[in-house]
């Protein structure tokens with residue numbers, strides 16, 4: 146059990162709860178993943194909770210491409226979490242080697258009035274979402290929705306624990322093309338419906354990220 150030791154005269158600690166990692170994908174990665182999506186891919190939607198038109202399974206080629214494009218950032222997320230969760234006492238060694246295993250992955254094609262109920266991802270340790278496309282006119286809907294005290298249309302909502310003083314249990318994120326978020330598999334999330342005609346396209350991957358050897 147790592148023991149916290151202050152290193153400065155003043156520190157603020159956020160040791161509890163899951164870490165979410167954010168990364169801006171290159172435009173080229175977004176374009177390539179979009180070009181790899183086609184309606185001939187296996188529709189996985191019967192096995193997933195989303196109330197959306199299609200959830201198309203990645204082929205091995207798409208998994209490999211996405212893995213190569215994101216593995217560096219996933220490694221940084223893993224290192225950050227290791228450091229944070231051990232109060233700085235565990236640092237990855239330069240000789241450590243990791244294996245990213247993408248167990249399942251799919252494109253999520255969500256259209257107007259569709260949604261994704263509250264869920265977690267089973268049989269993996271890490272999951273993620275990356276945004277590939279949005280309806281052309283969704284900004285108009287958001288402009289209106291943001292006049293409300295609780296805008297949410299087409300947003301993803303992460304939830305963990307209970308809202309209280311000095312703690313937060315809910316996090317809403319507005320999708321932007323190219324944005325990528327990684328989070329632990331047990332973190333509850335849902336996606337709210339929107340009304341604008343068109344496609345909100347994202348992808349998700351269920352993954353493990355394991356140390357395979359070390360110099361220790």
Ligand SMILES: [Fe+2]
Pocket residue numbers: 264265266334349
């Ligand atoms: Fe999900």
